[in-house]
Amino acid sequence: MYTLLKQDGKARRGKFETVHGTFQTPCFMNVGTAAAIKGGISSIDLRDLKCQVELCNTYHLHVRPSDRVIKEMGGLHKFMNWNKPILTDSGGFQVFSLAKLRKIKEEGVYFNSHVDGRKIFMGPEESMQIQSNLASTIAMAFDECVENPASREYSKNSCDRTVRWLIRCKEEMERLNSLHDTINKKQLLFGINQGCTYEDLRIKHMEQIAALDLDGYAIGGLAVGEPTEEMYRIIDAVEPVMPKDKIRYLMGVGTPSNIIEAAARGIDLFDCVMPSRNARHGTVFTWSGIMHISNQRYETDPLPLDTECDCPTCRNFSRAYIRHLFKAGEQLAGRLTVTHNLYFYNTLMEKIRDAIDAGNFETFRAKYSSLLGEHI
Numbered sequence: 001m002y003t004l005l006k007q008d009g010k011a012r013r014g015k016f017e018t019v020h021g022t023f024q025t026p027c028f029m030n031v032g033t034a035a036a037i038k039g040g041i042s043s044i045d046l047r048d049l050k051c052q053v054e055l056c057n058t059y060h061l062h063v064r065p066s067d068r069v070i071k072e073m074g075g076l077h078k079f080m081n082w083n084k085p086i087l088t089d090s091g092g093f094q095v096f097s098l099a100k101l102r103k104i105k106e107e108g109v110y111f112n113s114h115v116d117g118r119k120i121f122m123g124p125e126e127s128m129q130i131q132s133n134l135a136s137t138i139a140m141a142f143d144e145c146v147e148n149p150a151s152r153e154y155s156k157n158s159c160d161r162t163v164r165w166l167i168r169c170k171e172e173m174e175r176l177n178s179l180h181d182t183i184n185k186k187q188l189l190f191g192i193n194q195g196c197t198y199e200d201l202r203i204k205h206m207e208q209i210a211a212l213d214l215d216g217y218a219i220g221g222l223a224v225g226e227p228t229e230e231m232y233r234i235i236d237a238v239e240p241v242m243p244k245d246k247i248r249y250l251m252g253v254g255t256p257s258n259i260i261e262a263a264a265r266g267i268d269l270f271d272c273v274m275p276s277r278n279a280r281h282g283t284v285f286t287w288s289g290i291m292h293i294s295n296q297r298y299e300t301d302p303l304p305l306d307t308e309c310d311c312p313t314c315r316n317f318s319r320a321y322i323r324h325l326f327k328a329g330e331q332l333a334g335r336l337t338v339t340h341n342l343y344f345y346n347t348l349m350e351k352i353r354d355a356i357d358a359g360n361f362e363t364f365r366a367k368y369s370s371l372l373g374e375h376i
Contacts, residue, residue, distance in 0.1 A: 002216065002247040002268075006356055010239065010266040013356040016216075016247050019186040020077065020085045020137045023052035025247065026263045026356075028349045029087055029271040030342055033057045034064075035080045039276050039338030040331065043082040048312065049339065050346035054082055055271045058130050058140075059091030059098075059122075063115050067133035075135030075183040087271075088136035090127045092192075093220075093252075096145040104144065106161070124168035132176040135183035140218065141169040143192040148224050155196040159205040166191050166209055188215035190249060196221060197230050199237040206241045216269075217242055218249035223258070223272075232261060239266045256285060256348055256372035260365055263352055275345045279337035282326050285344045289374035293337065298323045311343035348372075 002025075006013040014025045030037060030051045037046070046054065056076060061067060073079045076086055095102060095109050102111035108123020122130075127142035143162045146155055170189060177185045191209040195201035209217065219238055222231045235250070242248050249269035250262050259270050275285065284291040286306035293305065304314035305322065313322075313336045325333035355364035 002245065004244065008356045008359055008361040009264065011263050011352075011356050011361045012248075012266055012268055013353055014247070014268060016085075016268075018085050018137045018188065019184065020083065023085055024353055025268040026259075026349055026352050027052050027269055028259065028345045029053040029055040029269065030346070031055045031271055031273050031276065032080070033273075034060045035070075035076060037276055037338065037342070038273075039280055040335040041276075041338055041342065043080050045339065046082070046342075049343045050350065051084070051342065052346070053085045053087060053137075053269075054080075055087045055089065056080075056134070056136065057091065057094060058088050058127060058134065059094035061088075061134060062091065062122075062130045063113055063120075067130040071133040071135070071183065075133075077135065085137040087138040087190075088131045088134055088140065089251075090131070090140040090142045090192075091122060092127070092140075092143045093145045095122060096147075106164075108142075108165075124165040125172045128169050128172040128176060132173070132182055132184075132187060136187065137184070138188045138190055138216070139173065141166045141189060141191050141214075143194060143220060145221055146194060146196055148196055148221060148226055150196050152196075152198055152201070155194075155198055155201055159195050159201055159208075162192070162194050163205070163208050166212065170212060170214070190214060190216040190218050190247075192218045192220040192251070193238060194221050197226060197234060199234065202234055202238050203241055206238050210241065210243050214246070216247040216249060218251050218269075219267075220251045222250070223252045223254050228258065231258075232265065235262060235265045235267065242266070256345070257369050259345075259348065260352065260369045260372070264361070264365055275341035276338045279341040280334040282333070282337065284337055285341050285372065286376070287344075287368075287372075289371060289376045291376045293319060293323050294326050295323075305337070305340050306344070309340065309344065309347075311340050311347075313337070313340040313343075 004014045098114040124142045131139035144158045146158045191214045250267045282294040287308040298319040301319040355361040
């Protein structure tokens, strides 16, 4: 259940209570697609990195080790030894982005696995069944992710189908949560708003899914290559019709600046692979901007990655050492930078929450929104 605690402009400060504990919003979910953060970060590590929620992926876990295996192991929380909330993405995005051969029909999507090519069918019911086996805290509805740009007609038809699929998701989840062998009988369901970059389609679709009284609502189909201004325009259009008393999730976003700007527009929840993916390639987020640690200038630099950071990496290792690890091809390089970037993102959310609490979010936004995107 979402509780709005305070507003500063459109920026919202809240909390979300679940069967696996309460998390504070705005919140960034750390992405562990296959039940692990890439870069060698364990669930134990995440507790020290201020992680509140972990995101795992339905499609990837269905392919391997399989949701049946995870159910047999007691569900995702036991499997990966994580006792806080987990959100599972429905698999819809992966079906549309990874499957080269796919056929979309009213019942669902037929496609080939990107791992071994085997034929898979996934529809609303199947997605809910897999997520129920995973026993995540929050399940995302199965939706159609439309390529951007897409024609208005295709986008409209896709929105209509996504509404029909959402109704099926809701009915199937209610059935699954009532079964005696379901691990998490209090699994929550979030619906996903689509409509490409057509404001009227987005607004109508949001109104339709809001009427279903779900546990939360996401804006999907953005941050897929469209200009940043387009993303903000769509958020501005959709936000007024999003339920005020429900948590709001912007999927797949983004940079620190994107997060600050979206929080300013009333978004509560975020996820992105960027902090871990960029870290593994030597790109580090700091309170002074973006650092490329492989640069020659850091060869003999004794300072930590960020002099304002107290993460385990910054407390213990120098820029010179981490640069050496990258140059030497050592796996520790990625682990140390991923540790820092995740801590940075989770601290960013903490600072956003504190700024809203103090009523000075606009001052924080003015100082950091552009600064955090600048390259050092």
